[in-house]
Amino acid sequence: MHLSTPPSAIFPDRLRRAREYRGLNQAELAQKAGMQPSAISHFETGTRKPSFDNLRILADSLDVTTDYLLGRVEEFKALAGADRLHRHYESLEGSDRKMADELITMLAKRAEEKGKS
Amino acid sequence: MHLSTPPSAIFPDRLRRAREYRGLNQAELAQKAGMQPSAISHFETGTRKPSFDNLRILADSLDVTTDYLLGRVEEFKALAGADRLHRHYESLEGSDRKMADELITMLAKRAEEKGKS
DNA sequence: CTATAATGTGACGAATTCGTCATGCCCCTG
DNA sequence: CAGGGGCATGACGAATTCGTCACATTATAG
Numbered sequence: 001m002h003l004s005t006p007p008s009a010i011f012p013d014r015l016r017r018a019r020e021y022r023g024l025n026q027a028e029l030a031q032k033a034g035m036q037p038s039a040i041s042h043f044e045t046g047t048r049k050p051s052f053d054n055l056r057i058l059a060d061s062l063d064v065t066t067d068y069l070l071g072r073v074e075e076f077k078a079l080a081g082a083d084r085l086h087r088h089y090e091s092l093e094g095s096d097r098k099m100a101d102e103l104i105t106m107l108a109k110r111a112e113e114k115g116k117s
Numbered sequence: 118m119h120l121s122t123p124p125s126a127i128f129p130d131r132l133r134r135a136r137e138y139r140g141l142n143q144a145e146l147a148q149k150a151g152m153q154p155s156a157i158s159h160f161e162t163g164t165r166k167p168s169f170d171n172l173r174i175l176a177d178s179l180d181v182t183t184d185y186l187l188g189r190v191e192e193f194k195a196l197a198g199a200d201r202l203h204r205h206y207e208s209l210e211g212s213d214r215k216m217a218d219e220l221i222t223m224l225a226k227r228a229e230e231k232g233k234s
Numbered sequence: 235c236t237a238t239a240a241t242g243t244g245a246c247g248a249a250t251t252c253g254t255c256a257t258g259c260c261c262c263t264g
Numbered sequence: 265c266a267g268g269g270g271c272a273t274g275a276c277g278a279a280t281t282c283g284t285c286a287c288a289t290t291a292t293a294g
């Protein structure tokens with residue numbers, strides 16, 4: 001319904017977005033990640049996909065989640081540290097977080113049922 | 118500070134943990150993910166690492182984040198709880214999402230003020 | 235102990251990424 | 265026009281994973 005395997009074609013966009021968000025050009029990211037600039041270009045144009053190790057290195061270098069790079073989550077919590085709301089949520093403790101959880105879960109469930117009918 | 122590159126040796130453990138958490142044996146996970154059982158075994162014993170595509174497929178099949186599988190986040194925040202909540206949040210639209218935003222923001226602000234005094 | 239299930243291990247050719255490098259193409263600035 | 269930054273593209277051999285399969289080893293029963 002919402003998580004069919006997304007076309008792996010999302011990755012190039014996400015990578016470029018994250019890189020530009022960090023204000024880096026391909027060469028700078030390449031150096032940070034210990035790769036050749038051409039490797040970054042290949043990733044962003046979709047002619048190659050990163051290996052297991054390089055995927056993690058890229059995520060580390062850009063300080064984003066791998067789930068964001070893979071298109072498994074939307075922008076929300078994607079650019080990890082940068083999102084205000086997400087930070088707020090993460091700052092919640094105990095009963096406060098539970099309250100937020102319950103509201104969101106309830107809303108999602110209600111919306112889903114509405115969609116069904 | 119908190120995100121040094123972890124040894125890629127964490128992945129085999131995480132994969133096994135997640136698989137067992139879902140109550141699957143290697144063959145069942147293999148079928149779900151469209152792979153051979155031996156592939157799962159190779160991953161869990163560390164003799165192979167999954168490719169870009171297979172990593173995502175594994176995360177999908179087990180309903181965990183790739184960041185969890187890669188050891189980029191700590192233990193159980195990555196399984197069911199927080200991440201499912203984020204997906205719920207992402208599924209919200211319009212006024213529902215706004216409502217969730219406002220609650221979270223309000224709670225965070227309130228907690229912050231409380232901490233100050 | 236004996237089956238049976240579950241997992242581990244290692245081969246095979248095919249496919250892909252690896253790192254490295256050269257080259258071409260824009261776009262801008264001088 | 266000349267130079268340079270940024271990016272795209274494609275080659276090369278080396279390394280790795282791919283899917284598939286056979287077989288060994290290790291639990292878990294009955």
